[in-house]
Amino acid sequence: MRPIDASEYAGPSSPPEPGAAPMLQWIKVEDLVVDDAYQRPIYGAGRSNVRRIAEDFRWSKFAPVIVAPVAGGKFAVIDGQHRATAAALIGIETVPAQVIIADQVEQAAAFKSINGQVTRMHKLALHHAAIASGDASAAELQAVCDAAGVTVLKYPKPVQSLEPGQTLALGAIVQGLKDFGRETVITALQCVTETENNKPGVLNGQVLRALFATLGGNHAWRDAGGGAPGGVRRHRPGAGARGGPSHAPPEGCGRVGGPGRPPEGRAPADHRWVRAAA
Template sequence: MQENIRRIAPVSTAGLVPQRPATGMPICEHVDPTTLFVDPAYQRDIGERGIRQIRRIIERFDWAKFKPPICAYADVDGVTVLKVLDGQHTAIAAASSPFIGQIPIMIVEADDTIAQAKAFIGQNSERVGVTPLQLHYAALAAGDEDAKTLQSVCDKAGIKILRRPGQYDPAASRETIAVGVIKQLIARRGDKLSKEILEILANAERGPIKSEHIKAVEYLMTSPDHCEMFWPQDLTAAIVDLLTAAEEEADQLAMSRRWPLWKALATVWFRKCKKRRHVARHAA
């Protein structure tokens, strides 16, 4: 036996409580890839980047590099089908190749959409290339309470969470892909204040709402030196008045002061904002 290979050996489980599998072992089958289905409740659409990836797989297809898609049986309108939980790009590439009629797949137990979405999250939560947007919608389909709260806050604020990067409509407003920042915002500030912060940006009817925008408004709405100095609607008005000029000025300010962009943007917006709360307090 070669000296540079090693046998699989168990590691110590001291201090662990091993989990007994909740379902049976997966089974392996060979299927025609065109008989497989994808559920948009937790799977992203195939964009331009995905098409490029699929075309690369077709051009370089090699069984030695093939990873079987993970699937689950599902009932759709009384018909039993196989849904792809992980590996739709591989399945589409195989279906597109004139040299491949069947592929091996691994079938796991996941009886409904919620279980399938949870399986998808488990397969992809640590994988590079799977976006936070995709994981958010998968968690939403799985009934995750944090995902439902995040979606509810955005819905109430009038903000649409896109399903994938690059899906922005140049003519649209109230769109975002900043789910990670919004999730952190809700964890720090709660549902109510988070909605108020997001509403300030939504009501400005700007293009994509970016993470820097959210952080800047959060800072102004929570900083003791700023939060009592303006009404939220006046901050919205300042954002509308400045438009993209604010970000150009913030870029320069961030470089000169060595500040993060969100702090520079907050400073620019605050300078433009009417200081009504301050005036009203002293008038009383």
């Protein structure tokens, strides 16, 4: 773990005025109100989000709602309308809240700031968070990548900064698993990582989608190669660059620039041919 460190940041151009310190307290859901002057109604994706929160409700995933006291002993919800609605949906009567003192103008400004200054999480970071949380789908994808000697990065990097075996093409791998299955994806990845093709930037979406489609559409090519009885390649789950000894990749997974057409019963030998075939 690492500490919070702001030493590398430039300070504000002028001293901030933080205002009154907020209070933390539990508030009854029935005392929460929504000001339509600045809040948005819940519809479409918002309604789906309420349902997802309710179906997987845990206090560890519930951030306190941010509210301001208004007339009639009520509290205007500045942030957390969807969370509070989900809590009401499953019968929870009180929720934790951060109470700030703000008139309607400042409430609207707070709503704009809170919702407009969100650091959007990249899908790569979310994937690694899913692995840490024990998500089964993320763990399966990680196992596939481990078997093929592939590292899915945690954040985007320029292509020229990548190392062999590293990839940003998470979406392509996810879709490949859905469309073609574990064995095809592992073999396709090994066509890069266990051959002369294993160079920075080769594990990109265009190449991977072409390999998945080509090998997934012809299992004879996928299973061709040495190292298994009868010359047919059999991938062993967990084996590979990080899981111990593995069979050689299909013989047809040659270097980029090899023959333009695959031999009979062999996998494509040239990524240029693979792209054309896909």
